[in-house]
Amino acid sequence: MSIFVNGDTRLLVQGITGRDGSFHAKQMLAYGTRIVAGVTPGKGGQTFEGTVPVFNTVAEAVGATHANASVIYVPAAFAASAIFEAADAGLPLIVCITEGVPVLDMTKVMPFVRERGARLIGPNCPGLISPGEAKVGIIPGNICAPGNIGVVSRSGTLTYEIIHQLTTNGYGQSSCVGIGGDPIIGTNFIDCLTAFEADPKTTAVVLIGEIGGADEQHAAAYVKTKMQKPVVGFIAGQTAPPGRRMGHAGAIISGAGATAADKMQALEEAGISVMKRPADVVPLLRTRLGIT
Amino acid sequence: MNLHEYQAREILRRHAIPVPEGEVVTTPAAAKAAAQRLGGRVVVKAQVHAGGRGKAGGVKLAQDPAEAEAVAGTILGMTIKGLPVQKVLVVPAADIASESYVGIIVDRGTQRPVLMVSAAGGIDIEEVAAQTPEKIHRLAVDPRYGLLAHQALALGFALYADVAQARAAADIMQKLYRAAYDVGASLAEINPLVTTPEGKVVALDAKIVVDDNELDRRPEVAALRDTAGEAPSEVQAREAGLTFIKLEGSVGCCVNGAGLAMATMDLVKYYGGSPANFLDIGGSSNPQKVVNALKIITSDPAVRAILFNIFGGITRCDDVANGIVQATAQFPLTVPIVIRLTGTNEQEAVRILTTAGFSALTDMDEAVKQAVAAAGRAA
Numbered sequence: 001m002s003i004f005v006n007g008d009t010r011l012l013v014q015g016i017t018g019r020d021g022s023f024h025a026k027q028m029l030a031y032g033t034r035i036v037a038g039v040t041p042g043k044g045g046q047t048f049e050g051t052v053p054v055f056n057t058v059a060e061a062v063g064a065t066h067a068n069a070s071v072i073y074v075p076a077a078f079a080a081s082a083i084f085e086a087a088d089a090g091l092p093l094i095v096c097i098t099e100g101v102p103v104l105d106m107t108k109v110m111p112f113v114r115e116r117g118a119r120l121i122g123p124n125c126p127g128l129i130s131p132g133e134a135k136v137g138i139i140p141g142n143i144c145a146p147g148n149i150g151v152v153s154r155s156g157t158l159t160y161e162i163i164h165q166l167t168t169n170g171y172g173q174s175s176c177v178g179i180g181g182d183p184i185i186g187t188n189f190i191d192c193l194t195a196f197e198a199d200p201k202t203t204a205v206v207l208i209g210e211i212g213g214a215d216e217q218h219a220a221a222y223v224k225t226k227m228q229k230p231v232v233g234f235i236a237g238q239t240a241p242p243g244r245r246m247g248h249a250g251a252i253i254s255g256a257g258a259t260a261a262d263k264m265q266a267l268e269e270a271g272i273s274v275m276k277r278p279a280d281v282v283p284l285l286r287t288r289l290g291i292t
Numbered sequence: 293m294n295l296h297e298y299q300a301r302e303i304l305r306r307h308a309i310p311v312p313e314g315e316v317v318t319t320p321a322a323a324k325a326a327a328q329r330l331g332g333r334v335v336v337k338a339q340v341h342a343g344g345r346g347k348a349g350g351v352k353l354a355q356d357p358a359e360a361e362a363v364a365g366t367i368l369g370m371t372i373k374g375l376p377v378q379k380v381l382v383v384p385a386a387d388i389a390s391e392s393y394v395g396i397i398v399d400r401g402t403q404r405p406v407l408m409v410s411a412a413g414g415i416d417i418e419e420v421a422a423q424t425p426e427k428i429h430r431l432a433v434d435p436r437y438g439l440l441a442h443q444a445l446a447l448g449f450a451l452y453a454d455v456a457q458a459r460a461a462a463d464i465m466q467k468l469y470r471a472a473y474d475v476g477a478s479l480a481e482i483n484p485l486v487t488t489p490e491g492k493v494v495a496l497d498a499k500i501v502v503d504d505n506e507l508d509r510r511p512e513v514a515a516l517r518d519t520a521g522e523a524p525s526e527v528q529a530r531e532a533g534l535t536f537i538k539l540e541g542s543v544g545c546c547v548n549g550a551g552l553a554m555a556t557m558d559l560v561k562y563y564g565g566s567p568a569n570f571l572d573i574g575g576s577s578n579p580q581k582v583v584n585a586l587k588i589i590t591s592d593p594a595v596r597a598i599l600f601n602i603f604g605g606i607t608r609c610d611d612v613a614n615g616i617v618q619a620t621a622q623f624p625l626t627v628p629i630v631i632r633l634t635g636t637n638e639q640e641a642v643r644i645l646t647t648a649g650f651s652a653l654t655d656m657d658e659a660v661k662q663a664v665a666a667a668g669r670a671a
Contacts, residue, residue, distance in 0.1 A: 102505045107435040155551025157603040236554035247550025
């Protein structure tokens with residue numbers, strides 16, 4: 001088992017003929033993900049890599065292939081439109097990799113996505129992977145291994161670092177979800193924690209947060225009151241100065257509770273074991289899982 | 293991107309929000325002339341991207357044009373929070389009957405633009421929020437319909453009992469809401485929104501922060517950037533497509549990915565060092581980006597050691613290795629360098645680096661420890 005994507009995922013790639021889209025579509029195919037369609041307006045009728053039909057619109061692609069998830073690699077200026085289109089076509093899962101989507105665009109996207117009953121992951125995220133089943137996005141497949149640890153993160157390469165620690169120490173993953181570093185994102189920590197708590201395969205969860213916002217505090221409250229499974233956490237940005245955007249649009253210390261220290265304290269108080277550095281992940285997991 | 297007060301005022305004016313007259317000048321003589329045109333008694337305000345201008349002495353009242361010249365002379369020579377004051381805004385000294393606050397911010401929790409108003413204006417709204425949160429009225433706006441007239445009027449009545457003033461404030465709020473979407477603002481605020489002795493409602497000071505992600509599609513807003521008000525190294529980095537923030541420490545960091553960059557800085561601190569910067573070379577790196585990154589890092593005299601931490605995914609380790617070799621061929625390093633890379637094309641990268649006489653590590657903790665030790669020795 002896994003969360004959000006698995007061997008039954010029938011994936012559609014928006015922007016499949018673009019530079020990033022084609023590169024990552026090939027990687028996903030190589031990983032064994034079932035890509036059933038691609039969409040690039042004006043390239044309908046073509047075939048990608050000899051196997052994947054390309055359509056002009058998402059609605060056409062869904063009608064012809066019964067795709068049930070989409071991943072978006074279009075440039076930032078067109079990303080909001082691509083999410084609208086995917087939700088309008090009735091896709092239940094939409095993963096937006098694109099970085100740099102204006103936050104005011106997202107204020108309009110979110111009510112639309114909710115009304116259509118879709119789940120959006122991202123934007124500005126590395127996507128997700130259920131090792132051995134499906135990879136949707138850009139997380140390198142070779143650093144993952146099938147297993148029982150759930151990983152949820154606001155980051156990209158930092159997530160890879162921690163997955164790498166897990167895999168090389170013999171801890172495979174049920175699913176790894178990168179929820180994205182923007183202020184407005186479709187899926188938050190609590191959505192993922194809820195899914196991991198319900199997933200029979202997952203035995204423990206690693207949560208990777210960072211400065212900015214209060215999503216980690218909300219997650220902590222959820223873990224304290226609703227979760228049985230052990231959670232290990234990390235917060236990036238202990239040395240970040242206030243008021244400066246640390247790369248991610250969402251990673252900025254503004255207002256109360258947004259510092260790394262505030263978040264680490266909230267996690268500790270909720271019974272989450274907090275790493276001081278990425279290399280602590282395996283020792284802490286061992287302790288929480290009662291492995292000596 | 294932060295806009296200056298005078299730029300924010302101009303945006304409000306274009307959206308038909310009542311804003312007092314004012315002139316931006318760069319010399320004391322021009323301030324004097326502006327004061328003459330504006331009626332003699334004026335306020336001279338430093339235009340810098342720093343909070344607490346008033347407390348730092350960057351906002352001063354002048355009774356006549358001669359005093360405006362003198363005051364402008366003082367302010368134009370000042371440095372506020374490290375930023376030299378190069379422009380001042382001269383506005384007529386206003387008689388004020390009351391001061392309020394009106395702001396729009398994109399709220400992460402509700403995922404909507406939230407209008408905040410308070411009759412306790414003129415002071416830092418975060419102070420009001422911390423000490424008397426009941427004095428702030430909030431409304432999460434449904435962006436599909438915008439700020440509706442009755443919603444704005446209800447907020448107007450939260451500020452003023454007088455219906456004419458409440459309507460005037462409501463009209464300003466609706467215009468501010470449209471202005472925020474027009475320029476792509478993540479924050480737009482009027483503080484204070486004042487009433488004059490005649491009962492008029494006027495925006496006296498404005499602050500707008502534009503979402504950096506809006507700038508590509510709004511060149512007219514991007515053109516408002518004042519690079520003179522930023523650290524030169526940060527301007528250089530932005531033009532090279534890198535995300536860079538200068539800090540106070542001695543370990544220069546070059547990392548791919550914002551989260552890993554922050555975690556690397558934290559680990560430098562954990563092992564007793566202090567990071568000189570945040571630098572994210574981004575996802576699809578090419579060797580030239582690495583060359584540019586090294587140029588920026590090495591131009592900081594406080595840097596005593598350089599640390600590369602690359603987790604290859606989209607970023608190819610061999611690209612980074614080639615960049616390091618090219619850069620050091622162009623300008624030899626005068627400080628030690630510690631390189632950690634793992635992931636995509638790691639073996640090729642190690643081959644390139646060792647051939648060129650560098651050593652490469654694969655463990656993040658080990659690399660950070662070595663960089664901190666090297667910075668300590670070099671100090």
